[in-house]
Amino acid sequence: MSRIGATELRDAVLDPGSFRSWDSPPPAVTADAEYAAELARARAATGLDEAVLTGEGTVFGRRVAVVACEFGFLAGSIGVAAAERITAAVERATAERLPLLASPSSGGTRMQEGTVAFLQMVKIAAAVTVHKQAHVPYLVYLRNPTTGGVFASWGSLGHVTVAQPGALIGFLGPRVYEQLYGEPFPAGVQTAENLLAHGVIDGVVPLESLRPTLDRALRVLVDPPAEPPAADPAEPIPEVPAWESVMASRRPDRPGVGWLLREGATDRVLLSGTHGEAAATVLALARFGGRPAVVVGQQRVVGAVVGPAALREARRGMALAAGLRLPLVLVIDTAGPALSADAEQNGLAGEIARCLSELVTLSTPTVSVLLGQGSGGPALAMVPADRVLAARHGWLAPLPPEGASAIVFRDTDHAAELAAAQGIRSTDLLRDGIVDAIVPEHPDAADEPVEFARRLSTAIARELYELRAVPAGERYAARLARYRRIGLPG
Numbered sequence: 120m121s122r123i124g125a126t127e128l129r130d131a132v133l134d135p136g137s138f139r140s141w142d143s144p145p146p147a148v149t150a151d152a153e154y155a156a157e158l159a160r161a162r163a164a165t166g167l168d169e170a171v172l173t174g175e176g177t178v179f180g181r182r183v184a185v186v187a188c189e190f191g192f193l194a195g196s197i198g199v200a201a202a203e204r205i206t207a208a209v210e211r212a213t214a215e216r217l218p219l220l221a222s223p224s225s226g227g228t229r230m231q232e233g234t235v236a237f238l239q240m241v242k243i244a245a246a247v248t249v250h251k252q253a254h255v256p257y258l259v260y261l262r263n264p265t266t267g268g269v270f271a272s273w274g275s276l277g278h279v280t281v282a283q284p285g286a287l288i289g290f291l292g293p294r295v296y297e298q299l300y301g302e303p304f305p306a307g308v309q310t311a312e313n314l315l316a317h318g319v320i321d322g323v324v325p326l327e328s329l330r331p332t333l334d335r336a337l338r339v340l341v342d343p344p345a346e347p348p349a350a351d352p353a354e355p356i357p358e359v360p361a362w363e364s365v366m367a368s369r370r371p372d373r374p375g376v377g378w379l380l381r382e383g384a385t386d387r388v389l390l391s392g393t394h395g396e397a398a399a400t401v402l403a404l405a406r407f408g409g410r411p412a413v414v415v416g417q418q419r420v421v422g423a424v425v426g427p428a429a430l431r432e433a434r435r436g437m438a439l440a441a442g443l444r445l446p447l448v449l450v451i452d453t454a455g456p457a458l459s460a461d462a463e464q465n466g467l468a469g470e471i472a473r474c475l476s477e478l479v480t481l482s483t484p485t486v487s488v489l490l491g492q493g494s495g496g497p498a499l500a501m502v503p504a505d506r507v508l509a510a511r512h513g514w515l516a517p518l519p520p521e522g523a524s525a526i527v528f529r530d531t532d533h534a535a536e537l538a539a540a541q542g543i544r545s546t547d548l549l550r551d552g553i554v555d556a557i558v559p560e561h562p563d564a565a566d567e568p569v570e571f572a573r574r575l576s577t578a579i580a581r582e583l584y585e586l587r588a589v590p591a592g593e594r595y596a597a598r599l600a601r602y603r604r605i606g607l608p609g
Contacts (some may be wrong), residue, residue, distance in 0.1 A: 123263070128326070132330050133176035133185070138185075144168065146203060169204060170188055173207075178334060183333075185219075189224070196229035198231070202236070205246075222262055226266055226267055228268045228269075241272075259274060259277030261274060261280065266292045267292060271290055289308070318391040322390075339411040345410070356511060358546060361543055364543075382572035386404070387403055390403055402433075410584060413445050413446070424456055424458070425455070448486050448488065450487075451487060451498050471496040487507045505594055507555050508578055509557050510545065510571075511545055515548060515553065519534075558574055
């Protein structure tokens with residue numbers, strides 16, 4: 120597996136000639152003759168004075184800070200001097216409010232410096248956390264290899280984390296494992312691709328694609344919002360039976376969140392929710408009509424039901440939106456919760472509760488979209504936003520109508536009757552103050568997927584635009600009041 124050097128990474132990502140080093144001479148560390156000789160050889164071999172280079176440059180004209188390990192310098196290991204350089208760079212990036220690209224390639228702690236080196240990960244993690252608390256982007260590109268304390272600290276704290284294809288990434292280095300336990304580490308586990316498959320990282324990106332990927336992310340994270348498109352002309356929403364909407368929402372060719380992102384959004388950066396056990400939830404950065412947002416969307420085509428992992432991914436999206444001070448767009452389209460022993464043992468009910476709690480009190484503007492099926496707790500968990508849109512055939516119910524029928528009538532034959540009685544359709548939800556606006560379908564989104572996705576995107580953009588003008592405290596109070604009074608007379 121090839122290795123990407125620190126200067127190679129720097130030159131591939133930054134605008135030509137834009138890099139300015141932040142490095143000062145490394146502080147002296149206690150070193151015996153053997154360690155001093157190792158340091159001298161590493162400096163001669165790499166042309167660097169430590170295992171890390173730091174500085175700033177531009178990416179398509181935007182100022183960014185860069186911290187990159189050089190594996191050729193004592194396996195990119197982090198001792199006191201390297202840690203001090205990293206920490207100082209992170210602190211400077213925070214003070215100057217610069218997005219920070221961190222790119223580890225390291226075996227972890229520098230063993231020649233012992234426990235003191237081990238403790239350096241604490242101050243690096245603290246500096247990164249303060250950077251993120253300042254709502255400044257922290258982006259990570261993991262290179263081959265990244266292991267040990269580096270991966271377990273600043274390598275795992277990114278708002279967005281991608282990795283070099285084929286990179287060895289893991290907590291315990293395979294050679295150490297074999298020496299300790301007398302057998303090889305299971306093959307294929309500590310690879311970028313496997314970590315992506317399990318939702319640990321957000322993507323696998325070759326070096327030549329890193330610069331455009333970073334550009335797309337920065338367009339959402341730091342570029343100013345554009346003016347939204349003009350609102351679509353208002354049009355009447357015809358009354359349709361609830362059961363007709365239920366059946367329309369279940370069409371296999373109905374456009375889902377993927378259609379919305381492909382056809383209705385720009386500058387898309389898909390994150391870890393598109394993979395692994397949480398694949399029923401899509402997590403992305405995107406713009407709608409020039410308005411940046413974090414997107415959390417239920418993807419019913421991947422799995423009919425939502426389990427705890429998918430809800431944890433939704434909560435990651437909420438935290439990401441709050442951390443980056445970006446609006447959050449939630450797309451609801453689920454047949455209901457996973458009903459299994461595994462779901463119970465992994466805390467499904469608790470995850471629904473935490474989603475509800477965190478979403479209704481989130482500090483950023485929020486827009487929820489009832490795109491199709493809105494069944495049960497996983498749908499409710501993504502409803503309590505500042506503004507709620509519904510597709511014409513979107514619906515919301517405590518259970519699928521068949522489940523309600525089973526409770527009330529002890530059969531499923533009365534599903535259509537229960538759907539009508541429970542007020543689940545979009546026009547009912549609008550009447551009851553649960554939905555703020557209905558996005559038309561002509562006559563069914565499945566018959567016009569591209570046009571519908573663009574119409575929905577325009578509606579989302581307009582809501583984001585209007586919410587941005589509302590003071591945060593006023594918006595927060597209005598959201599709490601809204602859900603406080605639903606169902607009450609008057």
